Amino acid sequence: MKKTTLLLLTALFANTANAQENKPSFNRWSVDVNAGINKAGRNYTPGYSSALIGIGELNFGARYMLNPYFGMDMKLGFDRFQDSKASPDFASNMGRFQIQGIVNMSNALNFYQWTDKFGLLAHFGVGVGNFVKSGFPLLAKLDKIGTVTFGLTPQLKLGSKWSVNFDASIVGVGRLHHTWDYKSNSNSVVSDNPIDGGFYTASFGVSYYLGKREQHADWSPNKFVSKSDLDDLKKDIDAMRAGMNDDDKDGVPNYLDQEPNSSEGLKVNLRGAVDLTLNDTDNDGIADAYDECPDVKGTFLANGCPDADGDGTADKNDKCPNMAGPLWDNGCPSANGDNILTINPPLENPNFLVGSAELSKNDLFKLDRVAEIMKANPNYKLIVKGHTDNVGEFDFNQTLSERRAVSGRDYLLNKGVNPMQIQTVGYDYSQPLNKDNTAADRAKNRRIEFEIRN
Numbered sequence: 349m350k351k352t353t354l355l356l357l358t359a360l361f362a363n364t365a366n367a368q369e370n371k372p373s374f375n376r377w378s379v380d381v382n383a384g385i386n387k388a389g390r391n392y393t394p395g396y397s398s399a400l401i402g403i404g405e406l407n408f409g410a411r412y413m414l415n416p417y418f419g420m421d422m423k424l425g426f427d428r429f430q431d432s433k434a435s436p437d438f439a440s441n442m443g444r445f446q447i448q449g450i451v452n453m454s455n456a457l458n459f460y461q462w463t464d465k466f467g468l469l470a471h472f473g474v475g476v477g478n479f480v481k482s483g484f485p486l487l488a489k490l491d492k493i494g495t496v497t498f499g500l501t502p503q504l505k506l507g508s509k510w511s512v513n514f515d516a517s518i519v520g521v522g523r524l525h526h527t528w529d530y531k532s533n534s535n536s537v538v539s540d541n542p543i544d545g546g547f548y549t550a551s552f553g554v555s556y557y558l559g560k561r562e563q564h565a566d567w568s569p570n571k572f573v574s575k576s577d578l579d580d581l582k583k584d585i586d587a588m589r590a591g592m593n594d595d596d597k598d599g600v601p602n603y604l605d606q607e608p609n610s611s612e613g614l615k616v617n618l619r620g621a622v623d624l625t626l627n628d629t630d631n632d633g634i635a636d637a638y639d640e641c642p643d644v645k646g647t648f649l650a651n652g653c654p655d656a657d658g659d660g661t662a663d664k665n666d667k668c669p670n671m672a673g674p675l676w677d678n679g680c681p682s683a684n685g686d687n688i689l690t691i692n693p694p695l696e697n698p699n700f701l702v703g704s705a706e707l708s709k710n711d712l713f714k715l716d717r718v719a720e721i722m723k724a725n726p727n728y729k730l731i732v733k734g735h736t737d738n739v740g741e742f743d744f745n746q747t748l749s750e751r752r753a754v755s756g757r758d759y760l761l762n763k764g765v766n767p768m769q770i771q772t773v774g775y776d777y778s779q780p781l782n783k784d785n786t787a788a789d790r791a792k793n794r795r796i797e798f799e800i801r802n
Contacts, residue, residue, distance in 0.1 A: 374416065374568035375559025380409040380423075382515055384551025388429050388528045391545045396529040397435045404428030405549045411450065413565035419450035421471070427547070429528050438529040441482065442521075444495050446475025452566060454503075460569040467503040467511070467566050479521075481530040494522040496543070503555070508562055511555045520546045596620075633747050648750040649772055660772050674771045676729055686729060686801035691721065697795040698756065702739070705751035707759060715756060718798050719763035726766060731799040732756045734774040737790035742776060750774030756796045 384405040388398045406426045413419035427442040454460075454467040479491040499517030506512060524544035557564040591603030598616045602608050605620030615626035625637045632645040632652055639652030646653040646662065653662035659672035659679050666679035673680040695718060698711035707715070722730055734753030736745040753772040761767055782789045 373561060373563075374413075375557050375561045375564045376413045376419075377558040378411045378555045378564060378566075379558065380411060380421070380513075380553055380555045382407050382409075382513070382551040382553030384515075384549060386427050386429070386547050386549045388547040389545060391524070391527050392435075393527050393529050393531045395436065396438060396527070396531070397432045398429050398528055399432045402428070402430055404430065405551050407551070411555075413450065413452070416455045416565045416568045417452050419452070419565065421448050421450060421473075422446070423448070423475075425475075425477075427549070429547075431529070435529070438531070439482065440479065440526075440528060440530040441484075442477060442479045442493070443484070444475045444477030444493070446473050446495060446497055448473025448497060453500075454566075455569045458569065460567075464567065465505045467505065469501040469503065469513075469566070470499070471501065471517075472498045479524060479526060479530070491523075491525045493524055496520040496522070499549075503566065505567060508564075509557050511557075511566070513553050513555060515549070515551050515553060517549045518546065519549065633743075648747050649754070649774060658773075674729060674731070676768055676771070689728070689800045689802055691800060695798045695800075697792075697797050699791060700752055700794045700796075702737075702794070703748065705748060705755050707755055712759070715759050716763065719760050719765055721800065722760065722765045722769055723763075725802075726769070727802065728769060729771070729801040730760075730765075730769055731771045731773060731801070732760075733779075733797040733799065734772070735779060735793055735795050735797070736777045737793045738777045738780065738784040739790065745776040746774055748774075749776045752794075752796050756798075 382405070385401050385403055386405045387400060387402060392398070404427055407423050408425075409421050409423035411419060411421035423444075423446050425442075425444045425446065427444075429438075429440045429442070431438045448471045451470045452467070453470050457468075459466060459468070473496075475495040475497065477493050477495060479493050497517055497519050499515055501513050501515045503511045503513045520543040522542050522544060528545070557566075588603075592601045594601055594605075595608055596605070596610045597612055598605070598610055598614070598620055600616060600618070600620035604618075607616070607621050610616060610620065617626075625635050627636045628634065628639070629636055629642045630639070630645045630652075632639070632647070634646070634648060634652040636642040639646070640662070641651075641653035641664075644654055647655045647658070647660075649655065649660035650662035653664060655661065655666070656663055656669050657666070657672040657679070659666070659674070661673070661675055661679035663669040666673075668678070668680035671679075671681055674682065674686075696711075696714040698707055698714050700706070700708070718730070722728055732753045734749035734751070734756075736749050736752075740748075750772070751774075753774055757770050757772050760770060777784070777793065780789075780793045781795070782792065784790050784793055
């Protein structure tokens with residue numbers, strides 16, 4: 349027992365010294381008082397028994413928490429055992445001093461995630477005392493005993509300085525030379541077991557927290573922070589701050605930016621990488637992802653490259669860059685001239701909604717007929733002509749007419765037409781079928797036309 353007490357006191361002193369260095373953010377000390385009931389177990393003189401609920405439990409304690417999870421306490425306890433209604437009269441007293449280890453179960457189990465008012469302590473310890481027939485047991489020298497105690501203590505926080513609790517404990521008693529009724533003819537060792545008897549206690553109490561800090565360790569789930577912990581935390585915060593910066597000013601913080609040094613003004617995706625589908629470096633209306641000449645303004649039909657003669661063949665591939673000619677003649681005018689074929693019945697023109705280059709499903713049969721003719725006659729040449737109505741700016745309508753022609757070409761290619769048979773051209777609104785005076789007239793002008801040559 350002396351060795352146990354010495355070890356506990358040594359740990360208390362060492363942890364107190366450590367606490368002064370690390371400056372915890374919580375209070376450690378508390379004083380407690382509890383009062384309640386008890387019930388003794390076996391070992392009575394035949395015919396004797398104690399009351400089922402005996403009001404006779406009282407203890408005073410001082411508790412010190414080593415950290416928010418573990419601590420120790422010292423208690424002075426008094427227990428009185430009295431006869432039941434069915435027993436002859438008797439009364440016996442027990443006084444005990446005990447030292448216990450404390451485990452803060454609420455912090456260990458993270459109660460703080462759902463409550464800051466309810467706590468739970470577990471305690472286990474040993475003690476010494478006296479068991480007497482009457483009088484003040486701590487001063488008596490009669491039946492000296494040893495005790496082992498285990499219990500649970502739910503707590504309810506009332507404020508930064510106060511809490512109330514309910515404690516339920518089991519107390520085992522060793523070296524008990526008398527029965528609980530303490531009859532004179534029973535002053536011999538009851539049994540050869542290390543624990544000769546035991547009793548249960550249930551008590552209500554109050555705790556007062558000592559110290560100047562806002563919270564006690566019972567309600568402080570975080571461990572105290574050492575200087576090295578603070579230095580590490582500062583490094584982490586500095587790294588987080590640096591990560592939140594946006595060095596390349598693209599709207600994506602550094603910690604998410606896959607390209608932290610992208611050029612200013614370029615559009616990026618959510619991960620900070622330059623998205624070529626969002627950027628148009630030469631401002632020709634064709635995204636860099638699809639522009640074969642992203643640094644030089646070009647036309648839609650020439651895939652974003654310059655096309656001086658507007659024949660749909662990029663100047664870099666055009667053998668006659670200043671003279672319009674079909675794709676199949678490398679952009680040069682046909683030497684012999686092509687005959688424009690008359691198709692019977694005439695080919696029908698697919699139409700488009702306002703501002704759209706998407707083919708209507710109802711018009712696809714018109715392109716299917718063109719595809720059948722071209723595949724059946726591999727020597728035929730086809731010009732797909734795109735048109736718009738007269739609403740809108742010239743630059744917009746020119747590009748829109750080219751996109752409509754390309755939509756028709758792409759559908760025919762998917763149907764198996766040889767790409768070298770097809771030429772595309774956009775005429776904006778320069779070649780209307782009618783005067784665009786009515787909505788119906790404008791709808792007919794939003795079209796593509798097919799010209800087959802041989």
